[in-house]
Amino acid sequence: MNEQIPLLHPGASRREARTKIPQERSGWLELARQQSQKLARTRSQFTPPLRWDRLEQAPARWRRLSWAVALLPLLIVGGATGTWAFVTHLQTRQPDPVAAPLITPLGQTPRRAVAPRRRPAVPTKVKEQVPVPPKPRRTVRPRQTTAAAPVETAREETQQEEQKVEQVPSTEPQRVIFGTSDAPAEPAIIVSPPAKMRPLWTPEAFKKKGMSRIRWGW
Amino acid sequence: MGEREIVRPAQQTADVEPSNLSTEMLVRRAQEGDRGAFEELYHRFYPPVVKRLTHLLGPASPSVHDLVQDTFAQAYQNLDRFRGDGHFCHWVLRIASNLARSTYRRTRRSLWSLWDRPEREAMVASPLKSVDETYPTLHAVHHGLAKLSATLREAVVLFEMEGLSLAEMSAELGVPLHTAASRVRRGRDKLRGELERMGYAPLIQGQVALCNGEPQ
Numbered sequence: 001m002n003e004q005i006p007l008l009h010p011g012a013s014r015r016e017a018r019t020k021i022p023q024e025r026s027g028w029l030e031l032a033r034q035q036s037q038k039l040a041r042t043r044s045q046f047t048p049p050l051r052w053d054r055l056e057q058a059p060a061r062w063r064r065l066s067w068a069v070a071l072l073p074l075l076i077v078g079g080a081t082g083t084w085a086f087v088t089h090l091q092t093r094q095p096d097p098v099a100a101p102l103i104t105p106l107g108q109t110p111r112r113a114v115a116p117r118r119r120p121a122v123p124t125k126v127k128e129q130v131p132v133p134p135k136p137r138r139t140v141r142p143r144q145t146t147a148a149a150p151v152e153t154a155r156e157e158t159q160q161e162e163q164k165v166e167q168v169p170s171t172e173p174q175r176v177i178f179g180t181s182d183a184p185a186e187p188a189i190i191v192s193p194p195a196k197m198r199p200l201w202t203p204e205a206f207k208k209k210g211m212s213r214i215r216w217g218w
Numbered sequence: 219m220g221e222r223e224i225v226r227p228a229q230q231t232a233d234v235e236p237s238n239l240s241t242e243m244l245v246r247r248a249q250e251g252d253r254g255a256f257e258e259l260y261h262r263f264y265p266p267v268v269k270r271l272t273h274l275l276g277p278a279s280p281s282v283h284d285l286v287q288d289t290f291a292q293a294y295q296n297l298d299r300f301r302g303d304g305h306f307c308h309w310v311l312r313i314a315s316n317l318a319r320s321t322y323r324r325t326r327r328s329l330w331s332l333w334d335r336p337e338r339e340a341m342v343a344s345p346l347k348s349v350d351e352t353y354p355t356l357h358a359v360h361h362g363l364a365k366l367s368a369t370l371r372e373a374v375v376l377f378e379m380e381g382l383s384l385a386e387m388s389a390e391l392g393v394p395l396h397t398a399a400s401r402v403r404r405g406r407d408k409l410r411g412e413l414e415r416m417g418y419a420p421l422i423q424g425q426v427a428l429c430n431g432e433p434q
Contacts, residue, residue, distance in 0.1 A: 029359060036272065040273060
């Protein structure tokens with residue numbers, strides 16, 4: 001049935017005539033217009049049958065989408081809460097005695113270490129604020145010229161220095177004997193880590209490199 | 219005075235073939251749930267909807283037929299909202315335009331557009347090569363149109379490609395006549411600049427006929 005489709009806005013044709021629109025098109029636009037019309041004509045020649053399944057599925061599709069949109073915030077909030085709870089649980093749990101490291105004396109079967117008992121919480125003592133009396137000022141005394149130190153004092157000093165040298169922890173593996181003096185156990189080798197960590201920064205390094213370079217390690 | 223039999227229009231036209239009914243009658247019957255009437259509406263207004271979508275989306279959109287089905291699906295779902303103030307065709311065409319707009323926006327944001335970008339660039343690069351094969355000029359013009367804002371692009375397409383009058387265009391876009399005219403003018407200027415930037419020098423009328431394969 002050939003039906004004339006009316007103009008959308010029939011009264012506006014006179015006003016349109018007064019509106020200045022340049023009629024000349026650029027050549028490429030004219031060419032594109034012809035090609036577009038040709039393409040549209042080609043596409044509209046064949047009318048495929050109406051797909052009723054698509055028409056009936058469309059509301060279901062929107063319903064599914066609306067469910068997904070509604071559940072998405074729940075999923076996001078649930079995931080975030082779960083992650084937070086798991087991380088908190090990892091941070092606060094007790095060390096597992098089974099997973100504690102084994103101390104293995106040489107030539108013996110390994111024995112499990114006993115889980116360390118947590119020290120009961122001690123109530124913190126509130127220190128009373130007592131006014132501290134001012135320090136007595138040191139009186140400057142004139143320096144006295146004294147004789148050389150006695151020999152015994154010098155010896156003690158050298159012994160102390162030697163002891164200090166001996167106290168420096170070594171990084172070599174050490175043999176340690178467990179047990180009591182009555183019933184000594186088999187000796188075990190303890191591979192000790194370096195006793196003293198390297199300082200994070202030293203004043204010399206700070207002067208040389210600056211803070212940011214020390215921090216980032218370059 | 220005897221009882222008068224009330225004859226409803228749908229009952230009156232129940233035995234008439236849908237193809238012989240007017241659009242208003244078909245719409246009324248479709249609103250009452252007559253599937254045959256809606257199919258007749260589909261067959262009657264398929265060509266204008268395809269043309270509108272083709273002009274708006276360009277030759278590179280393979281999903282025009284799917285979009286037509288979506289357009290009629292939306293029309294079928296919202297058929298009870300159609301009050302009959304305007305013509306059914308204009309209502310369906312407005313649905314198609316809205317769908318085309320959302321599809322265009324979605325495809326531009328899609329990551330797949332980065333995937334096939336080199337091919338599109340190559341298609342646009344040679345203006346005068348194989349004109350009759352795959353509409354390269356149309357590709358190039360749509361490539362230039364993609365650089366325009368959505369309002370200017372739509373105005374240029376409706377006025378230039380589809381050939382709507384300014385009055386129809388202003389009613390379609392819901393803007394005053396002068397606004398529609400100014401959009402067309404600004405869109406044309408920007409498009410000309412984009413085409414020149416892509417290497418499309420201004421073409422005179424004789425060359426247009428030559429490109430179309432017409433004798434001069």
